[in-house]
Amino acid sequence: MINEITIHQEREWKQIVLKSLDYDSYHTWQYHNLTKDGNPVLLVYYEGDDFIALPLLKRNIPNSELFDMTSVYGYTGPLSNLKFDALPLQMKENFKRELIIYFKINKIVSVFSRLNPFLAQLPLMGTFQGVHDNGNGVVIDLHQSLEAQRSKYESTLLKQIRKVKKLGFSVQDSKNPEAIKEFADIYTENMKRVGATDYYMFTEEYFKNFLNSMDFHSKLIMVYHEGNAVCGGIVLFTQKIIQSHLSATRTSYLKFSPAKLLTDEISQLGRQLGMRYFNLGGGLGFNKDSLFDFKSSFSDIYYDYKTWRYISDPENYLRLILKANIDPDNAVDFFPLYRYPNNNKNEVEVKVLTNSYS
Structure with missing residues (x-):
């Protein structure tokens, strides 16, 4: 059977994560406790001392x-x-059988999960229907020397980074209240500029709680120019992997591209901390757009990004689509399709997870 651990069972959730062979910051209890959407559960299947868990x-x-x-x-x-x-x-x-039974008992119509490209989950998830290809992401291999890494930069990239440094831009690692407030201001301006919905708006208090979490190692890296905060990023460090979580640049400084300096500096920090990979993410919707071009200017190493889109109750799934006046044959890249008219949260699953460096 499937054991359901709720967000109120902090100790049990943390024990499962720590007993796992590999995990990422996104699996932790604290990360789920900070979410704004839905009730977090960790579904655990045991066979003796062995387990499979799905948050x-x-x-x-x-x-x-x-x-x-x-x-x-x-x-x-x-x-x-x-x-x-x-x-x-x-x-x-x-596990597959018991999970399907759990979905049926709990009236679950559909399930969406973003798979982790670094945890080799396909041997398990491939037993289910619904594993979906979503394009490519970009990663920097930090086991190579910095010289070798920079040799793979797009031809003018290193020159641009050096120019920004000569103009007086500098990078600082800080979690003090002033830096958090500055990042919150820049991030909010950035999100308004790109037309993000309320789902992607976070308060200064949220950033404080996030950066002070004990469940995962995070850093706030800021770029300054003449004493002014102009760019910043929150990065996560877990089991040799750096995840670029959130980042933003002041509109008035976009022309200087301080995010290029930020990315280069984070890669150097990662080496100092013994990290193996720095995940830059992909383009918007993991398409090969201008954002992807920006990220791929740092590395020629790509990974396949996949999601799990599972319809556990086909009859009600179709009924909900028809109830929402949506054509069941609509080819829009959106799951679950019956939530498409909302168009305001993370149901546009594949279109939002980009680790943006705007």
Whole structure:
């Protein structure tokens, strides 16, 4: 059977994560406790001392007694104390069966999970229908020397970074209240400029709580010019992986591209901390757009980004689509399709997780 650990069971959630062979910041109890969307649960299947766990957010489907599930903003997917490619076939089949039963009992119509490209989860998730290709992301390999890394930069990139430094731009690592307030101001301005919805608006208090979490290691890296904060990024450090979580640049300084200096400096910090990879993410919707071009100017190493889009109750899924006056054959890249008219939260799952360096 599936054991459901709720967000109120902090100790149990943390124990599962710490017992997992590999995990990311996005799997932790604190990260889920800070979410603004849905009720976090950790679904755990045991066989003896071994387990498979899947963190999700349970949401009520408006005007119904039905539910669906999604994942937090970030790269999650399943956890286990075993390597996914070493899981016994019978254990994988048993987990699949019990999870489907859980969905049925709890009236779950559909499930969405962003898979983690660094945790090799496909040997397990490939047993389900609904694993979806979402394009490519960009990663910097920090095991190579800094000289080798920079040799792969786009031809003018290093020159631009050096020019910005000569103009007096500098980088600081700080979590003091003033720096957090400055980042919150820049981030809010950035989100308004790009037309982000309320879902992506975070308060200064949220950033304070996030950066002071004990569940994961985070840093706020700021870029200054003549004493003014002009750019910044929150980065997460977990099990040799740096995740570029949130970043923003003041509109008046976009022409200087301080984010290029920021990225280069974070890669150097990662080396000092013994990290293996620096994940820059992908373009908007993981398409090969101008944002992807910016990120790929730092590295020629790409990874495949995948999501799990599972319809657990096809009958009600279709009924909800028709109830929302949506064509079931609509080819829009949106899941679950019946939430498409809302167009205001993280249901545009594949279109928002970009680790933007705007």
